[in-house]
Amino acid sequence: MHQIKLLHSSVPTCVNTLISMRKIVLLFSLLLGCIGKQYAQSPVDIHGNLQVSGNQILNQYGEAVSLAGMSMFWSNTNWGGEAYYTSEVVDWLVEDWGITVIRAAMGVEASGGYIWDASNKDRVKLIVEEAIAKGIYVIIDWHSHHAEDYEDEAIAFFEEMATLYGEYPNVIYEIYNEPVQISWPDIIKPYAEQVIDAIRQIDEDNLIVVGNPTWSQDVDVVSWDPIVDEINIAYSLHFYAATHGQYLRDKAQVALDNGIALFVTEWGTVSANGDGQVNEFEVNAWMDFLCENGISHCNWSVNDKLEGASILVDGASTTGGWTEADYTPSGLLVKDIIQDWCLSVDLNNENQSMEYQIFPSPVADEVYIHGEGIERIRVIDLSGQVLLNQAVTPNQRTVHLDVQAYRPGLYIIELHHKYRTYTKKMIKQ
DSSP: OTTSOOOOOOOOGGGTTOTTOOOHHHHHHHHGGGTTSOOOOOHHHHHOSOEEETTEEEOTTSOBOOOEEEEEOOOOTTSSGGGGOSHHHHHHIIIIIOOSEEEEEEEOSSTTSTTTOTHHHHHHHHHHHHHHHHTOEEEEEEEOSOGGGGHHHHHHHHHHHHHHHTTOTTEEEEOOSOOOSOOIIIIIHHHHHHHHHHHHTTOSSSOEEEOOHHHHTOHHHHHTSOOOSOSSEEEEEEEETTTOOHHHHHHHHHHHHTTOOEEEEEEESSOTTSOSOOOHHHHHHHHHHHHHTTOOEEEEEEOOOSSTTOSBOTTOOTTOOOOGGGBOHHHHHHHHHHHTOOOOOOSOTTSOOTTOEEESSSBSSEEEEEOSSEEEEEEEOTTSOEEEEEEOOTTOOEEEEEOTTSOSEEEEEEEEESSOEEEEEEEEO
16 A cells, blocks of 8 residues: 555765665775765755656666655636745745645646736746755646647747756656647647657757646557657656546556556546545555556645645645645645655665565654565665664564664665565665
8 A cells, every 4th residue: 555655765966876786895885985975865866867768767876766746726827826836835845745846837828828928937937946946856837738739839938948947857848738639649749749859959858748638648549659769758647536547547557568657747636627525545546556656746736726626725825834724635635645655766676676665764763664575684884784683573564673773874774585685775864
């Protein structure tokens, strides 16, 4: 279940050459140069440039990464949600919720959108620049249902965004939010190829996310005819838990099996119309699926509109500082999910298993190790000293370790299985 999480440890920049190493002794010798550095790094410090490899999005160390965050509401003038496009809201979501990604949903052709009011772009820039300052990822979203009708405008917009922000690994481009039920090969794909080409003339490598038919649900259709000859392309998957259940997860699984990477740039706890009651059962099923497959996600939305998908009650502050009374049922649930989200760790891609989970990390006093078939656990510090060498009771699936006495820093945890040894990282606060 998604309640058991593996949190990514904060690894200093100077270890980015370690991933291909096979022996722990080499890991220690290189990590010694990092002793004394602060480990309270931002998500972008940790993960760096995101890279698509097959059906996964990887970080700078070649590890699968799953980000969790929020989507802003439509930026459209006089729609209400634009009031929350403030630096204080970004700061609060980073510091109180622990988001690692935020999505600036710039309305395009609808009333009050960018085509009619250029101030929408200024709202997006504010979110982007504050996200960069806070060290999280940010999605620049062309929030349209008919983007093919505004291809020239989209190209000009993304050329400007790439020129301003393409040097920052924080930035992700979402070039078409939700196409309706139109053709992928005849309409959406040609549009996407033109916009991607324009971005790549300026920004060669930042992640680009592409929408697909039926409000970004037909990822299986796209997977049979993906965009080729371009790097770092993922495809958006949108769902609302009270409407979209196992059938859509099955479509997503087909896409993954066919080798394309997915990014849930928008999801809701309620019905597809943005309203209704929270469906916690389906939310949990979706979160399990995303965590197990290393898929990043942004919840819809940061707003106080009187609808079920809003995380805030009517009149909540537009500068953060929210208390429990300021949250809707959806807001309370989503905050809990984000604060306890999973980020996978892998020191050696050829010798790891997603079945073994260590939480929390960073850890203050107690750490839990979860998985089947562990026979012995060893904890090793940066000097190579074995601090713990403990046998595990047969069939014990969760092991509790007291690490209160350990000094702050990075540790290696070896999980000895009958047939092999798995290595994980742990940060002690």
